[in-house]
Amino acid sequence: MLNVALPKGRLGEKVYDLFEKAGFECPSIRENNRKLIFENPEKAVRYFWVKPSDVAIYVERGAADIGVAGKDILLEYEPDVYELLDLNLGRCRMAVAARADFRDDPRRTLKVATKFSNIAQQYYASRGRDIDIIHLNGSIEIAPILGLSDVIVDIVETGTTLKENDLEVVETIVPISARLIANKSGFKFKGAAIEEIVRSIAAQTEGNV
Amino acid sequence: MNTPTGLRGEEMTVAALRTLYGRYGYTPYKMSKFEEYDLYVRNKDFLISDSIITFTDTNGKLMALKPDVTLSIVKNTGDITDGVRKVYYDEHVYRVAKSSHTFREIRQMGLECLGEPDAYCRAEVLRLAAESLRCIAPETVLDVSHLGIITGLLDRFGVAADSRGAMLKCIGEKNRHELAQLCAAAGVTEDDTAVLCELAGLYGAPSEVLPKLRVLLGDTELAAVVEELEAVLSAVAITENAAAVRLDLSVVGDIRYYNGFVFKGFVSGIPGAVLTGGQYDRLLHKMGKASGAIGFAIYLDLLEELTVPDEPYDADDVLLYEAALPAEVSRAVAALQQDGRRVLALKALPEKLRCRRVWRLTESGVEPVENDA
Secondary structure (H helix, E strand, O other): OEEEEEEOOHHHHHHHHHHHHOOOOOHHHHOOOOOOEEEEHHHOEEEEEEOHHHHHHHHHOOOOOEEEEEHHHHHHHOOOEEEEEEOOOOOEEEEEEEEOOOOOOOOOOEEEEEOOHHHHHHHHHHOOOOEEEEEOOOOOOHHHHOOOOOEEEEEEOOOHHHHHOOEEEEEEEEEEOEEEEEEHHHHHHOHHHHHHHHHHHHHHHHHHO | OOOOOOOOHHHHHHHHHHHHHHHOOOEEOOOOOEEEHHHHHHOHHHOOOOOOOEEEOOOOOEEEEOOOOHHHHHHHOOOOOOOEEEEEEEEEEEEEOOOOOOEEEEEEEEEEEEEOOOHHHHHHHHHHHHHHHHHHOOOEEEEEEEHHHHHHHHHHOOOOHHHHHHHHHHHHOOOHHHHHHHHHHOOOOHHHHHHHHHHHHOEEOHHHHHHHHHHHHOOOOOHHHHHHHHHHHHHHOOOOOOOEEEEEOOOOOOOOOOEEEEEEEEEOOOOOOOEEEEEOHHHHHHOOOOOEEEEEEEEHHHHHHOOOOOOOOOEEEEEEOOOOOHHHHHHHHHHHOHHHOOEEEEOOOOOOOOEEEEEEEEOOEEEEEOOOO
16 A cells, blocks of 8 residues: 655645546546545555644654655755655745844844754754854744844745735745655655656656756 | 563664674774764864754863764774774764754664775675665665765856855755756766756666766766766675665765765655764865764664554553552462563553553452453
8 A cells, every 4th residue: 555645735635636647537536525634445545634833753763655745844854755756837936035124243143934944944054154043833924024034034936925014025945846755764665656656746847948 | 483571673673783883894983972072173064963962071171971972982092004993882862953953862773894994895784784784674765876976067057166065955855956057057068967967866776877878978078987886786685585676867966075986775664764874084184084974873763763563562461459468469360471461560550551451469369350441
């Protein structure tokens, strides 16, 4: 049985379509109910919906053999997994944003508000910039407006939320998209099914670049 | 085989591994729990985690609880230049767990072949790794690679030293899409990038992968490395009682310490590698020794994840006693223990205890009690 962790939400539904076209369908997943686990014994596959930020944990710990996680989560938590494919879905970028009148003063410690402490820390460490991390769990955009931080490090899709809160992108740290990841041990023992999925999905997503 | 009741899977595995290593002439190596902190500071990158429990000894020296065994063995065995020394160990190490961010005591077993290991010694260590995995579980895989191939290619493609770390990380993740981006940024040609990406994805039995590897590498200086791989792996495959050996070029190690063979062992049902090993001549050279070494470690704490069949009963018999004299209870327990039954003597029956039978010791002797547990 191949266990697949899918991120709940629109991205997860798109990803399931890819798996279905790869020949690993599970019709019960289309039923409108609140179930989280779906199984198709004929195809030896089991899908489960999990919070997008938890997919990497399910895969790293072996509860799922494969899954789809955003590159932001992989960079933040650094799970010990294989990253087999860039699905080129859910594309956005990790960026530094600040108020339009922001000027970086290198004599002062830079206050950075973010949900992605590890990414922010590594990014500024690579530039030798001393920072103070303010870890927030949501509404990051208001931190610079209220003077809580100088800048924020967050995911930017269209930039509309930033604009509406009078912020703008200062620097792009890294482009983000959804990645197909696999548990290292699962890959050894269920390799044939995983490679079949990778081949099919790679062919389906080639044009997404 | 009759096994004593309560012997855990981990203990049985350790006993089997000791016997296995002894059969190949490896001798046990016992070391102190503590090591001077300085040893780990100088070789920080060799360690899995750089957090170390330290304390000041009575003589004022800063000491550490061992986070690693190999460094101590290398430090204490001197420079062996007249043959090899084969040792195995069974030790506790202290490291920070990634999940809880707190220190954990981890039981680690492993072996080292130090001095001047030749091709046979390398094959023997790989074979012992493959056989060790089979002592743990029936369904296991040993992934093997040779760092000479990757480093040889990076040299040939003229990749600068500061770009190599990120590339090796991508190779280790089989992350070909980002490897291609890094190659482009480092000025590697498209053809050479394709070779590296293909290499990162190569995986399978040596008989399938070696021919592909030959085609990929062409008739270059790296052909000798492939010959070495083939010669050693053919010596590993001569026993059936071993893990399935796979060639996986994505197995990488820190190239500042490791060179040559690197390998990882996996057990079905355990999410990460339970065995890691390799040839670490560079560590010895860094520590001022001319000799070389190859070895591996098994993380016994991970074996907890294997599903062990649940014992249906906490005890076979429970004997309830109230006002009886100790000698009377002892006699009744001894009588019930016949045939090797596990007998738990208690004053009252706990709520969730699972047992086959309950007895009560009364003035007239031992009487059965109706057991609803």
